[in-house]
Amino acid sequence: MTRILGIDPGSQRTGVGIIDVDATGRVKHVFHAPLNLMAGVAACKGDLPQRLRRLLDGLRAIVEEHRPDEVAIEQVFMAKNADSALKLGQARGAAICAVVMHDLPVHEYGARQVKLALVGKGAADKAQVQHMVGAMLGLTGRLQADAADALAIAITHAHVSASARRLGIDERLAWSRK
């Protein structure tokens, strides 16, 4: 049994999802939540250090409670513009720091890889991916979007790892898959 933490980093909200995957590739829901980085900072929205600290501390607390073995994070394929890329990069840097501090291996997956793993085609839309997350993990009700994306990334890593094992690929999975 391997426990996987999926992260969908964002500068205002970071999605977190945790699943267990067994040797056959079967997945089971453990935890999901959106980390709201803006909570309580309405008066100083611009205080980036405080937001990053909330992300770092929040993620570390989740790691300490749920003890994942591996981490998967969304790859940023194309940011809208330089300003949003910078904000996203800061959140992503903080998220990666939180998990490498606990010596966890991190892998990144592109949106296409996630869609392929969840829906079976790289051109699926976000709603289909979120629907499949709920169906695969047996969750009822509407999932918060960032948490659903984080679970989708964790499931993607579970599938890629299981395929690699079936194919007898012993080498450690590469950091990045597009």
Added chain:
Amino acid sequence: MTRILGIDPGSQRTGVGIIDVDATGRVKHVFHAPLNLMAGVAACKGDLPQRLRRLLDGLRAIVEEHRPDEVAIEQVFMAKNADSALKLGQARGAAICAVVMHDLPVHEYGARQVKLALVGKGAADKAQVQHMVGAMLGLTGRLQADAADALAIAITHAHVSASARRLGIDERLAWSRK
């Protein structure tokens, strides 16, 4: 006496500079170094988690050794493109995490603010700024560029804080100054 840590974050190299400033605003050099995030990872240049961990651990070790009171970091005004903004953002996020973990207050300054503080005009070029850093701190020889930029940001914060004190501005300095 206040000890200020200046940081010039970069995805390959992060400049670090530390100065002491006394009540009159006089500055004294304590430490500077470029943190090379690529050292020893030539074979896996793409391993971002490893680079961010090197930045986080390197910066935390410097904080623990030199015990700064306050931190100043370069503001990213306009990144060249979304891809470089993302990389810079990740390094900046890791750098901010390293210092907020030690409860240090962080302030950011734009390039114009740094040039004004060091050279007296917002349109000064980088070489002039680096020359002034050496002159103000009594350093001889050519300074490594990233470390010089980090010292320049620390000096800028020293000047802005001293001016604020002289003007009787009691309130805590804002996080961001452009």
